[in-house]
Amino acid sequence: MRPTGVLLVGVVKLLVGAYGRWIGSAPGPAQRIYFANHTSHIDTLAIWSALPRSLRRSTHPVAALDYWGKGLKRYIATQALGAVLIDRSRQDPNADPLDPLRIALRAGDSLIIFPEGTRGASAVPAPFRQGLFKLAAEFPAAELIPVYLDNLHRSLPKGAHLPVPMVCTVRFGAPLARIEAEGRDAFLVRARDAVIGLSSQAA
């Protein structure tokens, strides 16, 4: 891991703990798509810090190009975290924003995505967008791991600039089962329920 990455993980652990809890799955080298609720700017870093060091190199957070695409933030995202940038605002109408994600998945790497598409203010995630469904259909071998981030919406809510240090946990759940011929909406509801289901688990 690069020195910047080590430093970042240290700062994140100091501020918010980011303790990983594996409930129903174990850390392993299998290809995975981690999907999580999104409430703060530290979310990406928190999940990444909670993963064992050996998995960080092959696990890419997916970050919004409009926020992480410039200056120091771009350096942190791409150089330290190996993030894949996604163009949510579709600057090029002909390009599929999911293409950079497909490249990473085709290479056998894992992804961390936030299917709500943007940060929410509450402990319960907003409805999921369809990207997760598409990727799940195109890459049937990748395990779909629901992740619930606890307390981060209190530590660094939308609009705040300085985190209040708090003990936050990152709960990794059991892989989401794939159901033959399941429709998009049913799948997305089930995926979201899997994330919410982790929120009530005892820490």
Next chain:
Amino acid sequence: MNTWLASIPREFFWLFGSLVALLAIASGAAAWLRSRPAGEKKAASRANLVARINAWWVMVAILAVAFLAGSTVTLILFGLASFFALREFVTLTPSNPGDRLPLSLSFFVVLPLQFVLIGLHRYGLFAIFIPVWAFLLLPSIAAMRSDVDDFLSRSAKQQWGLMVTVYSLSHAPALLMLDIPGAAGRDALLLFYLLLVVQMSDVMQYVFGKLFGRTKIAPVVSPSKTVEGFVGGGIAATLIGAAMWWITPFTPLVSGVISGVIVVMGFLGGLTLSAVKRSLGAKDWGVMIEGHGGMLDRTDSICFAAPVFFHIVRFFYT
């Protein structure tokens, strides 16, 4: 190098050596215990024992580094302990958006300053900084947000957190700024003495409680605390403290009395913070130290014992 080594009191090496020897024996015994067949419950309590011993190793290692590396490192370590303890407290305390700024200031301004003041040997400001300045200004900042829901309850909880985890805890390393006539360079041993008596008291109460514990002192607040555990463990720790008089400016008798006070305050700290914890709806404060629940679970007794010990020494010996 030689003058540096010579500046460390000989007693430190004796203490450190005996602690390492004791822990080695404890680890050996625990390994032997674990190798024997046992039921599920016994195996769990043995695993708990091993985790406790391992955490002790970590504490002794940190202490050794702190003492050999000097007061700045000691202050940084206690500052970090304070930070983690406050972090646990704040996590369990409900807060509103209006509390964000005072809370951030507590972590990033008040806490570091409190420890810097010790480093600068500014006793006067150290003693009043949190009770006067932080106590008055932080709620004022929250009040400016005109969010009155549960205002008193929220600020009271945050003040309590700051008082216990930062102000009280900082009195342990504050021992380093005492100038005791005839004992120059030996302040670190006083800190060692405090921590040793507090930790011994915890361990002895646990052991006596497991062996003879019957009558619960406060079943609702802390089911594991028993009269037998407290009396037996307290007397044992007081005797150990009395026997450690040679590293302090105290006579053996006075050392026993002061150890007794440390034991009682440590006990009250554990009990009171347990009540706070339960009123906030949690069993353990966090997941900081393996087998020890959290930073506050480990430091609750020190938080109550340190200020009292500090002021006794300051009043009678400086």
